[in-house]
Structures are given as C-alpha cells and as structure tokens.
Amino acid sequence: MTELRIDLARLRANVRAVAERVAPAALLVVVKDDAYGHGVEPVVAAALDERVSWFGAIDVPSAARAKAAAGERARVFCWATLPEEAVAGALDAGLELGVGDAGYLERVARIASGRGAAAPVHLKIDTGLHRNGVRPEEWPSFTARAAALERDGAIRVVGLWSHISEASDAEDDLSRAVFEEAGRVALDAGLRPDVRHLAASAAAWHRPAFRGDLVRIGAFCYGVRSAGDDDIPGVAPAASLVADVVGIGAEGVEIGVGWLDGVFSTLAGRIEVGTPAGARTLLDVAETTSTVASWPGAAVGDKVVVFGPGTTGEWTPTSVGEAAGTVGEEPLLRLSPLIPRVHVD
Template structure:
C-alpha cells in the first residue's frame, strides 16, 4: 500500500490525515445505517482539531456534531459550521443564552432544564433540548424515579413555547466489553424511558445511546442516531481487536526527530531516578517529547520507530524529553549522523500503535490521543485525492451481530471528497 508523503518534518508534530477521518465516518455510517452518525468532536476532537475534524466528518456524511461544553459548540459556529450540534455537559456558569442564540442543541437532565428555560424566556427564543435518562452509568442523566416528572416539566415548558424536545438520550457504561449484561439492562431502561416520554406526548426527532463500541457491537442500540467518537479517529474500543480488523484507519501520527545521540558504556544510568541502566556499551538517542507534550510520564517501554525499527523508551519520561536505547541493532550511522532522523511514536499501518502506548502507560487509547498537547503543532494532510476511494463494501463490521436494529430515518449519503491538501495549523 502506498502512503502519502508527509510535509517537511517539524521539530515535533501530530499529523492528522483528514482522509482517514472521512474514511472512518463513511465506514461507520455504513455499519449503523439507516441510523445517522453524530461525530463527537469534544476535547478538540480528541486532540485532532475540532473545526478541521468536524468539516471532514460532515463532508463524509455525519449528520450531527457532538461536544461536551457549550464553548466548544460556539467555536464550531464561529468557524461557520451550521450542522446540528449537541452540547451536554453544563455548569451554572454555562452560556445557555448564547447556545440558544447560536442554534445549539442542549442536553438536559435536571437543574439545567430550568436554567435553559430561563435563558429562552429572556431571549424570547425557544431552546432545542435532548432529555437525558441515567440508565446505569451514574454520571449526569435524570434518575429513573424522577424521569416521568422531568418529562412532564419539559412538556409544560414546550407548551409555553420555551423549548422543543428534540431528542432522548443516554450513555453506555460497558459497551466496550460486549458480553457484559449491563448493556442489555441499560438498553431496556432506555426503551422504557422512551416509551414513558412518548406516552406523555414527546414527539422527538432522535433517540441515541450508542457510542463507538455500541455502534460496532450492538445493532439493536443504533436507534435514530449513533454518537461516534473513538472510531472516527480510527481506533478500536475493544481489547484484542485492532483498528484494521474493524475497518478503521488511525488518523493521527505523532512524530519528531532525534535531538541528540551518543555512545555510552555499560551500566550507564538513564533519566530521573536512574531506574534503567545499560546492559552493554550502546547508543542512546534523545527524543524531544515529554509529559508536557502529553506523553504519559509512566509510559516507560513505549515504542519509538526509527528507520523502520522500533525501540522502547528507557528510563522515566521527563517533562520535555525521553530516551531510547538503540542497542546497536542495525541502525546505520554515527551518533552525530543520527541527529535529525525521524522518530515516530505512533501512527497507522506499519508504525507503532496508540494501543501500545496505552499499554505502556497502563491507560487507554482515548487518553493517549486526547492528551497530546498544544506544544505539538497539528499538521493536516489529505491522502485521498479528489474522487478517491471511499467504498465501505467488503470492510469488516466488528463483532457478531446482536438482535436486529431498530428502524430509523434514512442515513446520510457520502458527498464527493475534497482535493488533496497539506496545511499546518497555527
């Protein structure tokens, strides 16, 4: 397989392939059809860049965008993005009025309903709300015993013209462990909550509970809309199942160049605490990325690829740098000549994976990509030329299908893709 050439190396960079984003959205849209896709771009699109990712996702057929905070939704509106956006995590200081003015949908589950209504009354403009039921995750979401009364309050406000109930939603707790019974329990509670709301008179547009693992393993959870986060970025939510096996392409490649290189004797200590010592005379290479850039401090053993070979990080990861032991294993050149060689921490096919870094850090792939800091510039490429392949037929669809999917509105179709480009973010 031929891969596009990346732009000229920067000191350090996170290269985001927008074609991979589009591919993943098209593929997941195919998996969940006829349900539609909400592309979740919270937390700066898991570190990929919210505006750029949102535009790529919409161009590939995403019908909705999802964020945690209203400020994230307003940033999308400021960038000229007009597609439906849902924001669902609020504090007392949230700018509900600005959200209503910007036509941002709001998830509500308790105290926030009255705050949204107050803002709508002041603006004399109805809010669009999605009512959230806690089906077992135990975070926000209306408790089951308060649900009927909560729905009744929302409908009363709707009668006053202060809001429109657009959706009903919840969130899975263990869908990334497909055989756990709690997902079945949550689904039943969600169906019951939807029935209560519909019996009370809610004429909703969308029902949504499935995240990426739910989308891939539970067709019966697709309903009208599926919220795609991790999968859009090309990563697997399942232990023991790779991105490639799910038909996904990782969109982020984090890389830098060797900053220094030197030969050292046996028993040379490395990094703070001197927890690693060389076993024999060897060559150490300094990688100029550290925990201030989002690389977990505890990720000793994380893989770094140089000249096609992978070397583990040795010693502790420091604030700005870490060390790999080249161990004289075939890498060509003197120490000085190795300075400037490309060093890839993770990326797509043929490169170390985000999952390997997550394992080294005792964490999950979500955290690794979303914590890559602002000191690492984002560089955007598009490896799919205009009219490039976007087919989803023949791609694997995750796990064995569960019960048949609930019917939903017709899914979005794929638009024509954009011309190739390579732009470095400011």
C-alpha cells in the same frame, strides 16, 4: 521539531467506515476536547465531506467551534450541564443542549423564554450508569414538565438520550430496557423528539439493537479502538506523534519530546516507536526529550513516530494507552496544545 501529524484522508475513511457500519442510524461525530486534539475545524470539514450531519461535545468551546464550522449543514449537541451565564451563549451559538436534571431544565427554559426563542433540548434518562440523568422514578413528572414547557414555547424536546456502561452485555441490555420504557413514557407525555440516542463507539459498532436513530462516536472516528477490541475493520489511527532526532548518545538516540509535552513517563521500557530502521524500544522519557534504542546510521534530523498507525513499527494510541494503564484516547488528549497540529491529505 515535534508535531502531531493528522492524515485527513485516513480520518475521512474512518468516518465513512463507521457511518456505513451504523446505518441506517445517523452518525454523530464527537469533537470534544478540540476533536481529541486533532483540531475541530479540520475534523468537521472532513466529516462533512462524508455527509455527516451531527456533531457533539461535552465542552462548549469545541461544540461552538463545530457549529461555526458546519453552519446549517449540521446539528451540534452539547451535553454539559452549564451554569446560567453559559446557557445563553450556548444557545446563541446554535447548540442543542443535553438536559438530565429538573433544575437545569427550569434554568434552560427560563433563559430561553427571556431570549424569545425555544431552546432545543435532549432529555436524559439515567439508565444505570449514574453519570447524571433523571432517575426512572422521576422521569414521568420530568417529561410532563418538559411537555408543559414545550407548549409554553420555552423549549423544544428534540432528543431523548442516555449513556450506558458497556461493562457487560447483560448490564447494557437492562439499560436499553430502561431507555425504551423512558421513550414510551415521553410519548405518553406528548413529546415527539426527532432522535433517540443511547450508544457510543463499542455498543454502536457491535450491537445493532442499540443504534436507535443516532449514535455518538468519537474514538473510532479517530482510529482509536476500545481496550481489547481489535475487530474494527476499516478504522486506523489518523494521528501520528512525530519527533525529530536531536542527539546521538552512547545510551541511545535522543528525540525532542518528553513528559512536559504529554508523553507518559511510565512508558519507558514498555513500548516501541517507529524509526527509519523500524521498531525500537522507548528507553526513557525526560522533561523535554526522550531516549530511543539506536539503529545503524541514526542521524540528527531523522524522524521518529512515537505513536501512530503502525506503519513504521510504532504502537497505536490504544496500545500506548494500555501500556500506561489507561484508555486509547489519553495519549492524544494529554499532548500539549503547544505541539503543532499538521493536517495532511
């Protein structure tokens, strides 16, 4: 049997380490894509144990599940730009919406007015990443309009936010300057947001000036580091992809997971997995099985860790992602939802 085994004690330790690092800023745990494949509800419960009071996701299903799990114990931010029919559902679910477009602001305000309750929104300034957000030259008129809609009772501006590229310190410094100026303009327009948030994992960890009131951190909470970033003390992978040995052959040991399950076929010959005898090379990835270099006494039913924290010789998700030419989240996000998620404590 193949399973993604999630160590909830490790997850809580990661969240605790991250929260302590970014304090006094509050931690928003990102739970997009079913909490990076770990399962929204168990992740929310573990984070609540560590007194986390914010969650967020770009996708409404994950965000709505987080709000349902957390109830009044936490606020949940959803930053997708939603079609009209989805806005009301997101508001009904108790979500706070990211708004980085003048047309979307009007759409949210119109729908909220029809519901008779102000929509909580976080206004987004484009600080140079161009991932959406209002251009700086349009920001004064945008915030003035938001202030008017707030006075009318259609919206409540509860946050200001943006993304940064994290491509270089110099570029990020320029982005932060734009963000700080946007905050001053918003105050001049009469807005009084609860929080300002700019940084995600890497900037929040390494650059205190970027933390603001709130930081949005996904990868580090799950033990996935940034590419080339080994300086994350107290954080380790919470998830291990574990597969049974299903056959013993002349070419190696066959395990019951393949590229149809989400394992990169390009990893063949590039990574090592964990076995009862320690690290062994992943030799081949087929549709539903993979082949691993054998070890003395290998038997059907033995467990092989394809990736995890490294305790049996396996590579971490980040190292696996780098070997495949991508980021550390990708080995987790590619996994089939049919693989059982098993939560252990």
